[in-house]
Amino acid sequence: MSTEENIVIRTEKLVKSFGENHVLKGFDLELNRGENLVVLGKSGSGKSVLIKCMVGLLYPDSGLVSVFGKEIPKLTQLELDELRTKIGFLFQSSALYDSMTVRENLEFPLRRHWMHKTKDEVNELVMEALKNVGLERAVDLMPSELSGGMRKRIGLARTLILKPEIMLYDEPTTGLDPITGREISNLIVAIQEKYHTSSIIITHDMECAKIVANRIMILIDGFKYTVGTYDELVKSDDPKIKPFFA
Amino acid sequence: MSKQSRRSEFLSEVGNISAFTGKFFREGFKPRYEWSELFRQCYIIGYESLPLVGITAFIMGLVLTVQSRPTLEEFGAASYLPAMVAVSIVREIGPVITALICAGKIGSSIGAELGSMRVTEQIDAMEVSGTNPFKYLVVTRVIACTMMLPILVVLADGIGLYASYIGVNLKGIVSWNLYTTQVFESLTFSDVMPALVKTYFFGFAIGIIGCYKGYFSNKGTEGVGIAANSAVVVSSLMIFVIDLIAVQIADILGLT
Numbered sequence A: 001m002s003t004e005e006n007i008v009i010r011t012e013k014l015v016k017s018f019g020e021n022h023v024l025k026g027f028d029l030e031l032n033r034g035e036n037l038v039v040l041g042k043s044g045s046g047k048s049v050l051i052k053c054m055v056g057l058l059y060p061d062s063g064l065v066s067v068f069g070k071e072i073p074k075l076t077q078l079e080l081d082e083l084r085t086k087i088g089f090l091f092q093s094s095a096l097y098d099s100m101t102v103r104e105n106l107e108f109p110l111r112r113h114w115m116h117k118t119k120d121e122v123n124e125l126v127m128e129a130l131k132n133v134g135l136e137r138a139v140d141l142m143p144s145e146l147s148g149g150m151r152k153r154i155g156l157a158r159t160l161i162l163k164p165e166i167m168l169y170d171e172p173t174t175g176l177d178p179i180t181g182r183e184i185s186n187l188i189v190a191i192q193e194k195y196h197t198s199s200i201i202i203t204h205d206m207e208c209a210k211i212v213a214n215r216i217m218i219l220i221d222g223f224k225y226t227v228g229t230y231d232e233l234v235k236s237d238d239p240k241i242k243p244f245f246a
Numbered sequence B: 001m002s003k004q005s006r007r008s009e010f011l012s013e014v015g016n017i018s019a020f021t022g023k024f025f026r027e028g029f030k031p032r033y034e035w036s037e038l039f040r041q042c043y044i045i046g047y048e049s050l051p052l053v054g055i056t057a058f059i060m061g062l063v064l065t066v067q068s069r070p071t072l073e074e075f076g077a078a079s080y081l082p083a084m085v086a087v088s089i090v091r092e093i094g095p096v097i098t099a100l101i102c103a104g105k106i107g108s109s110i111g112a113e114l115g116s117m118r119v120t121e122q123i124d125a126m127e128v129s130g131t132n133p134f135k136y137l138v139v140t141r142v143i144a145c146t147m148m149l150p151i152l153v154v155l156a157d158g159i160g161l162y163a164s165y166i167g168v169n170l171k172g173i174v175s176w177n178l179y180t181t182q183v184f185e186s187l188t189f190s191d192v193m194p195a196l197v198k199t200y201f202f203g204f205a206i207g208i209i210g211c212y213k214g215y216f217s218n219k220g221t222e223g224v225g226i227a228a229n230s231a232v233v234v235s236s237l238m239i240f241v242i243d244l245i246a247v248q249i250a251d252i253l254g255l256t
């Protein structure tokens, strides 16, 4: 199934270091169209760094990162911005804009499209995105008035508002209670089915991985250690894989 | 830290700030323009600094007048009091004190705001949502500072001169008409113009250094504090350096 046009994101021999700290040492990854790929790895193993390379927030030292066949480090600013409209990025820290209300936060990614959208249309999109995460009542609050889990869900709503073709989730369920976590996981699956998005989901939450993953990839010591379905990996006897499913 | 590494750190800092300034001029004048954010920043930077600047200017004007009187009286020149105070306020005290106050208030708040946006990945989030954060955050703040500081200085000058009028009248009586005539007769083009022009540079320096420190703040909450603090220190220093240069240039141009 991995024919060329089916691959939306590809990294090959991706290397990224911060001074003496060698984070990624030659990481290979392929994200197929329409699939949910979960990336597992210990804290500090470079998962966030990996997906930041995919949107051009960080540039790799060597190796290849391409999205829709375009090599990220070679794009001009304009091409990169163009490409970024098709990629949604949920930050680990939610990264809501403190000085703006929830509504303004959600409107922010729409700014470049405002020329073509009326106030009502914008409002409709905002309310639809909030409805997706069940937080319509929070529309006029400031981020400082939200709980951690609410911030996460608003962050998700903000990412989804442009209906991106690719979603990169950095720990979408961390810090949420199990029920909300499950809701978010189900939401990720619903988004995949509804908008046919291709997603990379970084998580420590095995329940989330179980619900969302088509494939799971394990990152150890800067390399791709293994890749497989949940059922394959959960049965594994490998001492390096077992701890993840314990 | 060794002398060598401190010197190279200083030089690389100078280089980085120059590069940052260069980027401002390259990006700042290309569309799209962030008008609403610019006006919001003008409001925050200009209007909200007004009370502090006003109070300081008032006190400076009053104190300067009261303290200059004995010396002038000694030389039998008490009638020059309004003229002397006016010249010192307009030429030096107004611009520099206002700029220093703003370096403290505006510089630190820009440094802290952008610093915390950097630390909590808000700047990255802007970047991936296709809005150029440099334009949206940096260019607007720097332009707002550059435009608002001269206005604040002119207001501060006015308030300072009014306070000086009160100071003059604490002992002896000078009518408002006489006072203003004396003040405006004493002020020449070469008093007002160089002083006004340098305030644009003061404003620019405060904006660009506050933004630079915040934009490249280090990770962690500690980084935010450092960004705010060093924004104030460096921009205050820059104000004096610019003042020094401005005096030399005005001298060369014969505007003394």
Ligand SMILES: Nc1ncnc2c1ncn2[C@@H]1O[C@H](COP(=O)(O)OP(=O)(O)OP(=O)(O)O)[C@@H](O)[C@H]1O
Binding pocket: A018, A021, A023, A041, A042, A043, A044, A045, A046, A047, A048, A049, A050, A092
């Ligand atoms: N901008 C940066 N500058 C310097 N070092 C960095 C930077 N970003 C990440 N690192 C380093 O890279 C390593 C991997 O960080 P990363 O954030 O990718 O971890 P992670 O796998 O996402 O961990 P977690 O599960 O805790 O989020 C860490 O050692 C971190 O110190």
Ligand SMILES: [Mg+2]
Binding pocket: A047, A048, A049, A092, A170
């Ligand atoms: Mg991370």
